[in-house]
Amino acid sequence: MEYLCLVYFAEKKLADQSDQEKTTLGRESKAYDEQLAASGHLVMAHALESPSNAITVRVRNSKVSTTDGPFAETKEILGGFILIKAGDLNEAIRIGAGIPLAKLGSVEVRPIHNW
């Protein structure tokens, strides 16, 4: 089964990290992705750019409107995602808990719906 691990964290928390901490976190994240690839769990992993570069699109009565920034104002923003293959929800939780950025925020584990 496939699960999407959505990684949320407060931007400020990341910004407040020292350069060394940021480098370590980056290396740790890369190492974790490599480890998941080696164990056959990884489907794809991406970090997202800051919401300040995002556009939210709405369609109402066939009219398109766009606004800057993310869909909702929240403290924790979606910072990246990892799509994994796992045996069951508890294995997915274990993998999600190992994501290094989880230390700064939270990871939402969502089963992929099979049509």
Add this chain to the structure above:
Amino acid sequence: MQEVTSNIYRMESRRILATLIRLLGNFELAEEALHDAFVAAAEQWPRDGVPVYPRAWLISTGRFKAIDKLRRRARFDASLTQLALQIELDGAEKPSDREEIKDDRLRLIFTCCHPLLTPDMQLALTLREVCGLKTEEIARAFLTSAPTVAQRIVRAKAKIREACVPYEIPALCDLRDRLEIVLHVIYLIFNEGYSFTSDSVSERQNLCDEAIRLGCLLIELVPDPEAAGLLALMLLQGSRRDANRSPDKQIILLHDQDRSRWHMEDIVEGTKLVNKVMAGNAVGFYTLQAAIAAVHAQARSTTETNWNRIVALYDLLLLADPSPVIELNRAVAIAMRDGPNAGLSLIDALLNRGELHNYHLAHATRADLLRRLDKPAEAQQAYQQALHLTVAGPDQRFIQGKLAELKVLF
């Protein structure tokens, strides 16, 4: 080759996991190691051939992979260096012998059924770790959501870790109490599969099969009369699996079942087991229920059933475990032996005590006796009461069917 590996996974993965938990001292680490060991097998076996002792190979590969992984993680978290070293030294000091590996499964069962955990946690953890069911499968079988089951499992593991629950078979002085919990968990798993709350036949059968597998494992590892009694009970009840439901998922009562569809091999094995325990000097809750099931299993019809023996066994069961539900079942046996009136007065007295007032089967049983006494109006009323107490599903359809039959008779 892929088939060989997946066969070995099916046969051995739970044993290997149980040993890895002992060697690594941690559920999560052991699950990862198990996974990594099978990934390594899928890579190496096609090239180098299947090792002579695949289980030993997988255990030692899993252990080395875990140590290796901890070392790599230690670059970011220095505390892991010590853990990796500890695991390496422990394993080198005392290589596991066969006996110890066999006991690992028992250690795992006792850990999953630790009294510190709530019954919900014990059930979910046992089914996932000992039986290897997926979280989603457990949720479907218990009609719960997967996140609920997943959290029970996560919390149970956290509790085990925080309380430093030792990974061991309880000492002889605690064994009896601890075994009782294990038997109860297996009994609950079986009952959930055997009861009619869920319509999904495969999920239910899955639970029954797992419970029987656990029961077999347990008597292989601990010689205990009640463990044998429980296994006998499950085999005997399970023998009716193809007869107690119609193809359109309606309940078929014992009286109306096609007894040629009962599984003889289970009846023979269950009866043999229960006779052996009944010949001994300690007879308990599960054994007595098994003995009752054995009387039914030997009869060619309900009229040829030895109801006298069944009533006597219910009397003993009430001594072992006094409960109104057992009294209700005894009343049914009395009705079969002495006629519906005798059963009805017992059930009326039981209902008057108030304990079974919200139990739909008490009203349904009462309705059935009234029907047999040619009192259709009162029977109808009792079925209506039973109907109010059920939720949509096989039980409700069964009572609706009975009500419809009564209307035809009117």
